[in-house]
Amino acid sequence: MHTSVFYSLLLSSSTAFAYQPCPLLGPVFQAPTGLCDATIFQDALRNLTDTLDNGTATGGETRYGSFPSNATSFSIGVFDATTPGGLLSYQYSSSALQSGTEGVNRVTEDSVYRLGSGSKLITIYLFLIEVGWKYWDHSITDFVPQLEVAARKCLARKDAVDCVDWNDVTLGALASHMAGIPRDYSTTAELLASGLPVVEYGLPPLPASDFPPCGTNYTNACPESEYLRGLTAEHPVFKPFTSPVYSNAGFELLEFALQNITGRSSESVVQADLFDKLNMTHSSYNVPTDYSDAVLPLGADASGFDATLGNETPVGGYYSSQADLIRMGQSILSATLLSPNLIKKWMKPVTFTSSATAAVGMPWEIFRVPNLTDHVFDLYTKSGDVFSYSTMFAIAPDYGVGFVILAAGNHTTSTVEVLSDTVTATIFPALENAARAQSQEKFGGRYESKTAGLASNITLATNAGQPGLVVESWYSNGTDMLLTIAGIRKATHGVDVRLYPSGLAQQTSATSQRLGFRAVFESRDTAPDGGVFSSDCSTWFVADQLMYGNVGLDEFVIEVEDGKAVSVSPRALRATLEKVD
Template identity: 40%
Template sequence: MKSAVFASLAVTAQATTYTPVLGPVFPRASNLSFSDAFQRLTANLTTTLEYIISSSSESIINSQDTSFALQIFSSDTGAPDVNHTLFQYFYTSPATANASTGVTQVDENTVFRIGSASKLWTVYTLLASAGETSLYDPVTKWVPELQAAAVAAGTNDAVDYVRWEDVTLQELASHLAGMGRDYAFADLALEDPDLASKGFPTLGKNDTPPCGATAACTRAQFFDGITQAHPMAPTSFTPIYSNAAIQILSYALEAITNKTYNALLEEYLFEPLGLNDSYYDVPADNVGIIPGNASTSLWGLSAGDETPAGGLYASIKDLSTVGRSILNNTLLSPATTRRWLKPITHTASLSYSVGTPWEIFSFENVDGRTVDLYSKSGDLGAYSSMTALLPDYNVGFTILAAGEGTTALVAALTDTVANVLIPALEEAAREEANNVYTGTYSAQTNSSLVISIDDGPGLRLEQWISNSVDMFQVIRALNGIDTPDIRLYPTGLQQKRNGCLYQSFRAVFGSLESAGEAIGPVTGSSITWELVDSYKYGNVGVDEFLFELDAGTGGMVSVSPRALRESLQKS
């Protein structure tokens, strides 16, 4: 337990750096398409994309052969159209325009292969059909081949055998099962018949995978091989990307529900979300983009039982629909979605974490605050994809590409979009907050609040009087701060009652005083999350504020510093 004395010392040591808790610092902006900041974004992004395509100095895209589609979407019901698409851009390369098979013009209904973005759809289907509690089951409960392998391995050396009895579905979904990446797929013994001349020993028939070169492995072949593969690490030791883990996860899902994976996709994803351009099996050529031909591009490759890990097909419209449904809690409860949109493990990079099966990248916002991008990329043959969500703003974007060098293109486009989108969304939220929340609030008890917005995060409390007492002096005494800087941040808690919308905020009592440089991450990191709700009055936090808005107009009515038990009307 942190004492009040420790809290005072800790706050004083935090210097002038703004340190809100993790999450948005303004309520999410509605009607983004009407925001000046977002309109500037769309103009700048269009110019940037056109430059990338046309500039001969750019190595990001092979514009003669590679086509792509990009959409930015919002879950906000005030978005400009029924699909809530805020921005979209389509580029059709000359090679696609002159193709003899497939489409010759890329639009929102053009079908691409989405590669490993299939993993996201597989986990989403599991959560929607089997529920999140199933993630904590051991895989041996649902996959008899692994139960048998665990029994057969017994107490054999852990260096040679995966401890299947220790592996949970959660670890499979978040790449923490400690197992290898694939079985048979991209095995050098199948790809290069002349490896003996390159220093590799000649393999016997039983050592060479019997599948994976010209056809996907059957379930029996897959388990015969994967149970003999050496483990990479103990469970939950380090994340190691694994396609095979998601394939096993799909087998477990089928056992839990007693339905095929294909049927589950139709019932829990395709039908309820209206995904009309998404496919499990190879679709007709005329709906998709096919660089080269169906064979060389892998358009026509049936991934078989590996489809849940990387074999699905979708349009940019359907990819965005899936992302929007996650932000909107269409198929899952809000609580389940919030738990899902959290990291499970770190990687060796400070800005890169792993979820279920999210690839989570941390961007630094203009005020130095961390904003997390929850993404899932995918690559297969001539195709690459990206689904990216920004839960702080209820906005996401999707990218599909087909042609040469698509992996690097999608990665570059993701960084490009995120680096301009995040500041624009922040500015749009700031603009709207300035119109709604700032101003003077008062009551007849000689109590008042003055709220403004400056270059820092959140709502700035400029003046706070309660029953003629200057509450800044009270905060100085409580926290030992000579020059308090009080900022209000939304907590995400809100409720509609009797025609009003109530939004909860918490104050962070910072300091405008300067402090010494940080020695390292311990002295340089924000400890605000440890200090929220440090001071209470009658079991109500001194830092708790409740705003009342008119639910119809969105206009501000009042604010209540809840520990002081009074409501101040906006002037």
């Protein structure tokens, strides 16, 4: 006899769980600063360096798996928004590379790798730089006329199974892999071009007319007209906006659209408006003419370094270096080429995947990573694989930090995965601990009203291993506000009150700021370990819910001078409490 899943859930619902804070989505502390001097973080970087040294010395063994250190070289860079060159630069040159006869024998931060699909990040960044956000909801047929013709033919056939209605495909759907269109047209993944004995594999023989006329190798890339003719003859995978399906073809269409919008070639646009502006001197659209900085683990030809991708360059053909990608990452974190608001809109998910911990953006591959305090942070990444190269570009907006990994050699995909896990597991717990320590130093302490006879005060602190600024005590004119809120919330065992940064800030002078925070009021009562609905972390439902005189009881402003808090204002109470210790 089998116990049903529903019955199992009923049995488990009687088990009580202890209270755990449920933060709002976003940073639980202000992002740490001065990381070059932050002992906690610098210790983590030394630990990371030791881990990498040990891994490469033992044949690539790490806690997250192994990689072929004798045949794979890599560059790793960790960066914040402002530190020139980044926070960490780690280079490893395999014995195979050191004995090579072409390109570099030892990699540096300026060594040039192929980016593979990491190129898609450059494509979307460039699109935002050139035309902003305004076209994402426009149909691709507005910008690529050949697709309008194909859409009319599709409508005439009334065959939604075998043809794509391109009028329903928006630029935003293409950028987020939500268009439901084919993954590729006519690439080396085409079985007919792979050299496999297809008939022996159970596949029927095909007439010559079914063989793609171009693009089946990297010496006969398809011209635009031929590419569009072939792509529109393929079948859809899903209806648009149904499910994310990775599509290289979508990014080639975005390239055609951007060229038609700007009236300029992709090569000229990326060089003038991205590479030149950010001094990305080791990045290029075309195959570099000088191989002196190239990482060629198997030589230029066998490594795939000199393969020309033509129109597919914005899909997977760019070249760059660790130092250049750090410059690009810093421009995103510091909003150098886009407005801060546009950066925030860009770094958001568009859809989920079937994984509980992954989502998709434009073109972000987003991972929800658990950190020290039982909360998640979102890591915005873009990976890439082409020939003998693999890459990872990652940014964590909550911490204002990112990393870059470039690898060349054998089994580079798994190598980059292992290295990405190693970097993530080492630096982000340290970043949170550094942020907590800095928040305690900056905001922790007791604040009191200076008005005679008014017994109003608040004490803020951080707790080891927990998120946010904890309100340890809070009195307004002699009344215990924690008891008041517990009464409103009907919390028998009291409430837990924590402040989280809202991102709102006002620079009042060269040395002074007003910083916005929102409190989360949570009952400390234990509760049964329920199902999906009863155990949901849903504090976002109640932010700004309790109002007094049209001001949220959870709204706080902390004034900072010379990097230290001088006052706290619980806005609903119309009071300013000054720091006394």
